[in-house]
Amino acid sequence: MARDAASSTIPAPASTEVPRPSDRRARRRQETIEEILDIAEEVMAEEGVNGLSLAEVARRLGVQPPSIYKYFDSLMAIFDALFLRGQVEHLAVMREAMASAEPGLGALTAGLEASGRWALGHRALAQLMFWRPVPSFEPTPEAFAVSAEMVALERAALADAVAAGELGPEADSDEAVYLLSTLIIGVLSQAMANEPDVDWGQGRFTPLFPKLMDLFARAYPLNSPGSKRRTLT
Amino acid sequence: MARDAASSTIPAPASTEVPRPSDRRARRRQETIEEILDIAEEVMAEEGVNGLSLAEVARRLGVQPPSIYKYFDSLMAIFDALFLRGQVEHLAVMREAMASAEPGLGALTAGLEASGRWALGHRALAQLMFWRPVPSFEPTPEAFAVSAEMVALERAALADAVAAGELGPEADSDEAVYLLSTLIIGVLSQAMANEPDVDWGQGRFTPLFPKLMDLFARAYPLNSPGSKRRTLT
């Protein structure tokens, strides 16, 4: 239909209309890719991580299943793209929350709470990212870089907290980051497994978060009197 | 093969050998059921929770796929049975570890460490039990009862710890149980997602466990001086 519209409405003569020639094509392609990912995320949200089916995505996109392969090599490639997209989005949310809070412990708390809120709001995606439901796929090096950046963010906030005198010097360590992420992941695991329908701040587990932050702070006290109470450096 | 062994080796005359007549049939059936579950667990351990395939189980059992349906209504029923079996086994392991330790905090620590060890040794099963990879299956009421018993175990140990003066009185609460399980689940989540091949005690996360128990204890201090430092009752 309207197959000769291009030659009539778009005056081909010179390069006066659009800068790059094949730009449109690439843009539409990218749009389709994003649309596929949107649908995939939607399907995963409804049916769970494993409920993601290439056929269902094709159905909702209004296309035959093999057509998807023009955009993704396999179902796994879609998982991969979702993984990366989720990580980028999660990082942005976290970064923003940390930026609009007091540097140090405040930023840390705000960032982790935002992280938790985001995870509960994107459960399937979070599950894909933070647990490993399918052992057959390893995160791309690219995805790994994003993850490293998140660690760096937390590490910086910890350094701020130490500098501000909110935490003892040993809090500026990898161990502290692991401890921190372990705490938040614990809350999220419990919430997602046992209370699939409650939001952040509700239920039995997410309200424990402030207490956990309190415990974390107590793990790295300012004054180590006699420095006898080590923290398993 | 050996199809008439029964009539020749087992003297039928009176009810002298085996009480119930059809007992053998039921026993063999039960044996097959257990064998199927063993194989299923094995497959899940190799291929991940979602790698469990009815066809593969049948293949390893040396039988055609439809024959499995004589023993289980569906693949989900197998998941259900594995879930229950895992919970029972896990509970037993935990109970035993707690029994052979000092009552109170010692038992609690021993029980949780045993729990973590078991989970890392039965990763796929643990994932099925403690996370919820498939949203379509709800734990049976029966399974829920086992879970409740585990909570009761921890609750009792907490009460012991309070009685022994190891923890403040507020540790004898549901909240404390939630806190405790959140801590251990956090460690396990991190270990399973990020270090799929390391055992308990190795890697970046499980060594945090003692510190976490320490933090937990500090959350319920004995002397609440002025009782001002509440613990979010």
Next chain:
DNA sequence: CAGGTTTAGCTATGAGTATTAGCTTATTCT
């Protein structure tokens, strides 16, 4: 021990999945 019932296996079939191959048609470049 003979006859009927239950059980455990089978084959055949249907609907669903991911994926590949190869064709057609529309779009875009030269």
Next chain:
DNA sequence: AGAATAAGCTAATACTCATAGCTAAACCTG
């Protein structure tokens, strides 16, 4: 305008879970 590319399609393969219906063995009962 004609060549090249991209995006869709249909057809086919090889899996998956699941159901239906059959056969034969095991078992129970009169």
